[in-house]
Amino acid sequence: MKRRKARELALQALFQLDNHEISIEEAIGHVTDEQDSFLTNLVSGVIEHKEQIDASLTEKLEKWSLSRLPKIERTVLRIAVFELMFTEETPAKVVINEALEISKVFGDEKSSRFVNGVLSKYTNE
Template identity: 80%
Template sequence: MKRRQARELALQALFQVDNNEISVEEAIGHVTEEQDEFLTQLVKGTIEHKEEIDASLVARLENWSLERLPKIERTVLRIAVYELLYTEDIPAKVVINEALEVCKVYGDEKSSRFVNGVLSKYTEE
C-alpha cells in the first residue's frame, strides 16, 4: 500500500473511531482488509498522542478553536502533526504536501489552504 493511500485510510479510520465506540483494529478493518504497518502506526499513534497533538494545534490556531474546526481539517491536521512530531523518517515538506493532497480529495479548496497555513507554522519554528 502506498503511503498516500495509508493516509487516506487513516483519515477514514480515525473518523470511525471519533464517531463510533469501536477499537482501532475494528476501524481499520472497516476501511481495508489489507494489513499495513504504516496505516496502523498513523491511526494508533494519532490516538495515543491525541492530547499532545491537540495542545500543539491549539497553540498554532489563530481565531479558531479545535472544536470549531470541520472534522476533515481537524483529522488531517492531527495525522500530519503526529507525523511531524513523532516520526523522524518523513521530511516535513512531504508530510505537509501529503496532508494537502488528502484535503483536496476529502475537503474543499479552503480546507487545503487552511491546513497549509497551520502546518507551515511547524516548519517556521
C-alpha cells in the same frame, strides 16, 4: 500499500473512531482488508498522542478552537502533526504536501489553504 493510500485510510479510520465507540483494529478493518504497519502506526499514534497533538494544534490556531474545525481538517491536521512530532522517517515537506493533497480530496476548496496555513507554522519553528 503506498503511503498516500495509507494516509487516506488513516483519515477514514480516525474519522470512524471520532464517531463510534470501536477499537482501532475495527476502524481499520472497516476501511481496508489489507494489513499495513504504516497505516496502523498512524492511527494508533494519533490516538495515543491525541492530547499532545491537540495541545500543539491549539497553540497554532489563530481565531479558531480545535472543536470548531470541520472534522476532515481536524483529522488531516492530527495525522500530519503526529508525523511531524513523533516520526522522523518522512521529511516535513513531504508530510505537509501529503496533508494538502488529502485535504483537497476529502475537504472543500478552502481546506487545503487552511491546512497549509496551520502546518506552515510547524516548519517555521
